[in-house]
Amino acid sequence: MQGWIVAGAWGFAVLLAVVVLGFASYEISWKSRRLVAERARLEQQMAELTRLGAQLQAAADRLR
Template identity: 90%
Template sequence: MQGWIVAGAWTFAVLFAVVMLGFAGYEISWKSRRLEAERARLEQLMAELTRLGAELQASADRLR
């Protein structure tokens, strides 16, 4: 009887660990995809800001 309890506890522990590791892997994968998308968006915004800065500098140079 005690053998079944030990085996059941180990089975539960292994299954719980597999589920938790699977969930952690999914979370890491999802967050890394989201981070890549946001990084691309920020790079696009930085390029636009750089372009606008150059345009403002050119306008300021023309006004002088």
């Protein structure tokens, strides 16, 4: 009888570990994909701000 309790406890622990590790790996992969997408968007905005800065500098040079 006690052997079944120990085996059941170990089985539950293994199942719980698999669920927790599966969820953690899903979260890490989801956040990694999100980070890549956000970085691409930020790089695009940085390029746009650089172009805008160059245009503003050119306008300031023309005003002088």
